[in-house]
Amino acid sequence: MKLILIFISASLVNNFVFTYFLGICPFVGMSKRVETAISMGMATTFVMTLTGGITWLIETYILDYFGVAYLRYVAYIIVIASLVQFVEMYIRKTSPNLYQTLGIFLPLITTNCAVLGLALFAILRDYNFIESIAYGFGAGVGFTIAITIMAGIREELRFSDVPKAMQGPAITLMVAGLLALAFMGFSGFLTI
Amino acid sequence: MELKDDLKRGLWDQNPMFRLLIGLCPTLAVTNSVINGLSMGLATFFVLVSSSTIISIIKKWIPAQVRLASYVVIIATFVTMADMFLAGYFPVISKALGPYVPLIVVNCLVLGRAETFASKNPVPNAVADAVGMGLGFTWGLVLLGAIREIMGSGRLFSIQLLGNWFQPWLIMVLPAGAFFTLSITLGVINHISGKKGEAKHQH
Numbered sequence A: 001m002k003l004i005l006i007f008i009s010a011s012l013v014n015n016f017v018f019t020y021f022l023g024i025c026p027f028v029g030m031s032k033r034v035e036t037a038i039s040m041g042m043a044t045t046f047v048m049t050l051t052g053g054i055t056w057l058i059e060t061y062i063l064d065y066f067g068v069a070y071l072r073y074v075a076y077i078i079v080i081a082s083l084v085q086f087v088e089m090y091i092r093k094t095s096p097n098l099y100q101t102l103g104i105f106l107p108l109i110t111t112n113c114a115v116l117g118l119a120l121f122a123i124l125r126d127y128n129f130i131e132s133i134a135y136g137f138g139a140g141v142g143f144t145i146a147i148t149i150m151a152g153i154r155e156e157l158r159f160s161d162v163p164k165a166m167q168g169p170a171i172t173l174m175v176a177g178l179l180a181l182a183f184m185g186f187s188g189f190l191t192i
Numbered sequence B: 001m002e003l004k005d006d007l008k009r010g011l012w013d014q015n016p017m018f019r020l021l022i023g024l025c026p027t028l029a030v031t032n033s034v035i036n037g038l039s040m041g042l043a044t045f046f047v048l049v050s051s052s053t054i055i056s057i058i059k060k061w062i063p064a065q066v067r068l069a070s071y072v073v074i075i076a077t078f079v080t081m082a083d084m085f086l087a088g089y090f091p092v093i094s095k096a097l098g099p100y101v102p103l104i105v106v107n108c109l110v111l112g113r114a115e116t117f118a119s120k121n122p123v124p125n126a127v128a129d130a131v132g133m134g135l136g137f138t139w140g141l142v143l144l145g146a147i148r149e150i151m152g153s154g155r156l157f158s159i160q161l162l163g164n165w166f167q168p169w170l171i172m173v174l175p176a177g178a179f180f181t182l183s184i185t186l187g188v189i190n191h192i193s194g195k196k197g198e199a200k201h202q203h
Helices: A001-011 A024-029 A033-066 A068-095 A096-105 A107-111 A113-124 A131-159 A169-186 B002-009 B023-030 B035-063 B064-089 B089-101 B102-106 B110-119 B123-151 B175-193
Strands: none
Touching: A001 A131, A001 B089, A024 A096, A024 A131, A024 B023, A033 A068, A033 A107, A033 A113, A033 B102, A068 A096, A068 A107, A068 A113, A068 B064, A068 B102, A096 A107, A096 A113, A096 B035, A096 B064, A107 A113, A113 A131, A113 B089, A113 B102, A131 A169, A169 B175, B002 B123, B023 B123, B023 B175, B035 B064, B035 B102, B035 B110, B035 B123, B064 B089, B064 B102, B064 B110, B089 B102, B102 B110, B102 B123, B110 B123, B123 B175
16 A cells, blocks of 8 residues: 555656656656657656666665765766666667667666656655665656656647747746646645 | 856856756756755855866876766765765755755766866866856856745745735745746746747757
8 A cells, every 4th residue: 555655646746847856857858749758758767666676775785784875876876877778788689679769768867867866765765675666666657747748738839829038948847837736736635 | 268268158158057958957946045046056066166177187097988987976976075065064954955965966067067078178178167157057046046035935045025015925935936937037038138949958
């Protein structure tokens, strides 16, 4: 039951994009078309789920065990970068079709702050191994929902008459603000 | 002359926040008050200047294949220092900024300047560029923080600025207000510059 709560909390109530402002760069940069947005969301969800589990293992069995918590950020970013690299190689070997779809988006995930943010938030909340994975998966699904909705709106936005100064990122952020308002409707939905 | 150009670039023409649109995550997350925005700006400034300097000094010895990993490790080291400094001397601010200080590691601004500028230019230029970019980022954060704090609570630097007649706009300190403030500020700056609001780089 707690796992379901963590999942819903990470994906909807405390959506990473709309409440923590994590992953804004790909959210603004990659949300021009719905198909690319979904691919990006899927790739990110995959990496985030793995990150949730692996950073927990690193934190518990290496950083805590040897008492070297000050190496946390260096260790995490190396783990995430190599994880992304590893996932890229694995997908290329096992499923060329999926690699074709996700290929170019994979390296970009390393600099997605949502991934590192997820690892830091999971530690802050004292989740255990399984909960960290659920949290990572939920956060990834939340990111996918956000970027897909945004892409859908932006596809329609092309046909509207936006004032000159507001064209481009400015109007995208305005739409994001309205979406954040809508997502505020989930707050108080559940608390953990 | 060239040094001055490198310094000035980040302040307006290529302001990281309003022109290049990089490093937006902390921009939106910590600008709910001026003091948070200022602290975040200074922390980023420190990391940016230190890492650009070091990377520019040792750029000859970093093999091209592992350069990004090396940059990230250098940046993460300075971020750890900044984080410990804040936690040690300013625990209240450190608590308010929370995980957004460690997230400077993946701030596209820091890695972006390392990759596009510090790794290709001599040390004085790299420092000038980093100082300019850092200041440009900081004034952006302070501006957004000021707008949101005044409208959201009628205060500035936690000092009551507007009288009792003012009904605070709660929305401005909530997440949605962050998006609105940045969006409108961008629009105003685009209007002043008379250019179309296209990002030159999108990360």
